[in-house]
Amino acid sequence: MxxxxxxxxxxxxxxxxxxxxxxxxxxxxxxxxxxxxxxxxxxxxxxxxxxxxxxxxxxxxxxxxxxxxxxxxxxxxxxxxxxxxxxxxxxxxxxxxxxxxxxxxxxxxxxxxxxxxxxxxxxxxxxxxxxxxxxxxxxxxxxxxxxxxxxxxxxxxxxxGRPVGFELLPPKFTLSELQRLYEAILEYPMDKRNFRKKILSMNILVELEEYQERVAHRPARLYKFDEQKYMRFLEEGFSFAV
Amino acid sequence: MxxxxxxxxxxxxxxxxxxxxxxxxxxxxxxxxxxxxxxxxxxxxxxxxxxxxxxxxxxxxxxxxxxxxxxxxxxxxxxxxxxxxxxxxxxxxxxxxxxxxxxxxxxxxxxxxxxxxxxxxxxxxxxxxxxxxxxxxxxxxxxxxxxxxxxxxxxxxxxxGRPVGFELLPPKFTLSELQRLYEAILEYPMDKRNFRKKILSMNILVELEEYQERVAHRPARLYKFDEQKYMRFLEEGFSFAV
DNA sequence: GTAGTTTGTGTAAAATTTACATGATCATAC
DNA sequence: GTATGATCATGTAAATTTTACACAAACTAC
Incomplete structure (x- = not known):
């Protein structure tokens, strides 16, 4: 140039x-x-x-x-x-x-x-x-x-301040994949049970009746985002009020 | 121009x-x-x-x-x-x-x-x-x-995400003044007792042995910021970890 | 069928947040 | 000097949230 x-x-x-x-x-x-x-x-x-x-x-x-x-x-x-x-x-x-x-x-x-x-x-x-x-x-x-x-x-x-994942993950994903994403971004490990509790309590996930296939271990349940609720979260963000 | x-x-x-x-x-x-x-x-x-x-x-x-x-x-x-x-x-x-x-x-x-x-x-x-x-x-x-x-x-x-006040208030101030500042920024009223609990628990304030003077009501105690601790807070911010 | 891997789940303790009311202390006006 | 008006200072119980932690179940590959 x-x-x-x-x-x-x-x-x-x-x-x-x-x-x-x-x-x-x-x-x-x-x-x-x-x-x-x-x-x-x-x-x-x-x-x-x-x-x-x-x-x-x-x-x-x-x-x-x-x-x-x-x-x-x-x-x-x-x-x-x-x-x-x-x-x-x-x-x-x-x-x-x-x-x-x-x-x-x-x-x-x-x-x-x-x-x-x-x-x-x-x-x-x-x-x-x-x-x-x-x-x-x-x-x-x-x-x-x-x-x-x-x-x-x-x-x-x-x-x-707000959920991520919808933009980064495939339409159907496991909770472990979502957790790995959070860990990759924040660069520290998280507790599996507490992570699930937290993310599920946000009510932005929809549990599917589908599971992983062809994996060499117990297959994980698949989830997708509830786009409506996810978007509402995006706009409002979490509130960290005093 | x-x-x-x-x-x-x-x-x-x-x-x-x-x-x-x-x-x-x-x-x-x-x-x-x-x-x-x-x-x-x-x-x-x-x-x-x-x-x-x-x-x-x-x-x-x-x-x-x-x-x-x-x-x-x-x-x-x-x-x-x-x-x-x-x-x-x-x-x-x-x-x-x-x-x-x-x-x-x-x-x-x-x-x-x-x-x-x-x-x-x-x-x-x-x-x-x-x-x-x-x-x-x-x-x-x-x-x-x-x-x-x-x-x-x-x-x-x-x-x-972090305290404010040090930059905006005079060196000595009352807790009510600090609360009014927060209310002015966030544009909603806060509970006096809970606000005090929260702000004091941060340990960034120093309680002085001085009080307001010439006010037409019970004079309030004055506080100042602990500059060291305040600055540490500024750098680290609050952590909203999952 | 066994070894290897990842999934899925619950609870008790600790910490934090929330809602809420009253007596104390000063200046002022009378 | 006393009554008034204003703000100060303070505690607790209930609800909620956070944290730490372990093991049986389900699948593939061999």
Whole structure:
């Protein structure tokens, strides 16, 4: 990416001759997924300078005539093919030297997705797209590691304030899978009986008359989320009133 | 503020002839204070177009060569004289049409301060500076009302996850004052005895051998915060573990 | 059919939350 | 100086929530 090469639709509407601000604005997407055991994150391998060949968060500059939230959705789609994911803003990173080619301020968005439902393919300046276990991510382009860490902190906070799982698990799942998800996010083990008591008391799960098949042990009962109740929880959150 | 008039130090370091992005980046500060009864917010009356004569959040464009966090501190100081306040980022607002003169993306910062300790005076494009009860704020420049509402939501969340008060109350205060603060933020009444039990059980208060004076009723005991313990709470937050 | 693995379940103790009412103490007005 | 009005300070019992903890049941693979 060279600064001179940047051309965006919509720029015609503003007089280019008028020097305004010599800066750019970008978005970076932190897409979390869960494979049943580990928390994973979607990364692209950059095919352009700077940081060519590095793995990075899917991100790019936004157009002059698009809202940043729309820009985040577009950038994610253009780089990875991912569409229709619910993106939520996390934080804006604006240190002067975070981009080697000039002043670029970036806003991080995160999302939770079911890996199995995602068809991803590298496009645009992405040379590859791949899911990485978060425990194995170490070296990323720009300040993307810092951004990732901020998003993980955010995710830990979120999971304490509202249920997660609907966005990350397959439609039918076992309580142990749900527990593994919580443990993967919060990074500590939980008591099986207490976890079940707690999650069932929320009344967001529907017990199915189906069980696991072809497993080398006693098969577990499958559950699904009660979407209505789940969504109500999302809006209201838990209340931690004094 | 006219676009053509914008001149910032540091711009020399980048070739102005190279058209890059026709956009600007600003910060807006939401400064909360408490007068013992009501939650208040610091506003400026704008002395420049656009929105000349409107009340607004203290905000302005940031320099090309300053970090956005530093920019927030500078802008606040330049408009209101306020210094050395702890600013925390809340959210970035980036709809295309939020600024009538062009594409301006803004990041909101908030802070909690003791009104009595603040000497504020209007400077730069601020014609006046004043504290407003949040309940009486209705018409603000730009999308500042939306930004204010987002910050109030944030404040409500924050107060559930960690103590507040140290930043907002005078050094010595009564438990009723502290309770009124919580009620002002959360906007619901609390039981006096239960509030005291809860706040005292946190062990962040120090009981003083001093009492209110010149009040037309039985004088209340004064307390102060145990700064060490308070700060530890701030870092760790409450834990809402499953 | 046996070994290996994961599922599913209950209870008692401890801790926390909630609801609720009255006498004490000061300034002020008379 | 005494009555009034206002706020302060305080405890408890019931309900709820949280925590710690162990073993038989059900399935596959061999």
């Amino acid at each position: 060279q600064l001179e090469q940047i051309k965006y639709p919509g720029q015609e509407s503003v007089p280019l001759t008028e020097p305004f601000f010599h800066m750019a604005f970008s978005v970076d997407c932190v897409i979390f997924g869960f494979d049943g055991n580990e928390l994973k994150i979607l990364l692209i391998k950059r095919g352009e300078e700077p940081f060519g060949g590095y793995w990075a968060l899917p991100g790019n500059l936004i157009y002059l005539n698009e809202n940043i939230h729309d820009g985040a959705a577009r950038v994610l789609r253009e780089l990875t093919g991912l569409q229709n994911v619910y993106l939520e803003q996390v934080e804006t990173f604006g240190t002067v030297d975070r981009h080697p080619l000039g002043r670029v301020i970036t806003t991080a968005y995160y999302s939770l997705v079911k890996i199995a439902d995602c068809t991803v393919f590298a496009q645009s300046h992405a040379e590859e797209v791949s899911w990485f276990p978060i425990s194995k991510v170490s070296d990323l382009a720009f300040d993307h590691l810092e951004i990732l860490k901020a998003c993980m902190q955010k995710l830990k906070k979120i999971v304490r | 006219q676009l053509e008039q914008i001149k910032y130090p540091g711009q020399e370091s980048v070739p102005l002839t190279e058209p890059f992005f026709h956009m600007a980046f600003s910060v807006d500060c939401v400064i909360f204070g408490f007068d013992g009864n009501e939650l208040k917010i610091l506003l400026i009356k704008r002395g420049e177009e656009p929105f000349g004569g409107y009340w607004a959040l203290p905000g302005n464009l940031i320099y090309l060569n300053e970090n956005i966090h530093d920019g927030a501190a500078r802008v606040l100081r330049e408009l209101t004289g306020l210094q050395n306040v702890y600013l925390e980022q809340v959210e970035t607002f980036g709809t295309v049409d939020r600024h009538p003169l062009g594409r301006v993306i803004t990041t909101a910062y908030y802070s909690l301060v003791k009104i009595a300790d603040c000497t504020v005076f209007a400077q730069s494009h601020a014609e006046e500076v004043s504290w407003f009860p949040i309940s009486k704020v209705s018409d603000l420049a730009f999308d500042h009302l939306e930004i204010l509402k987002a910050c109030m939501q944030k404040l409500k969340k924050i107060v559930r």
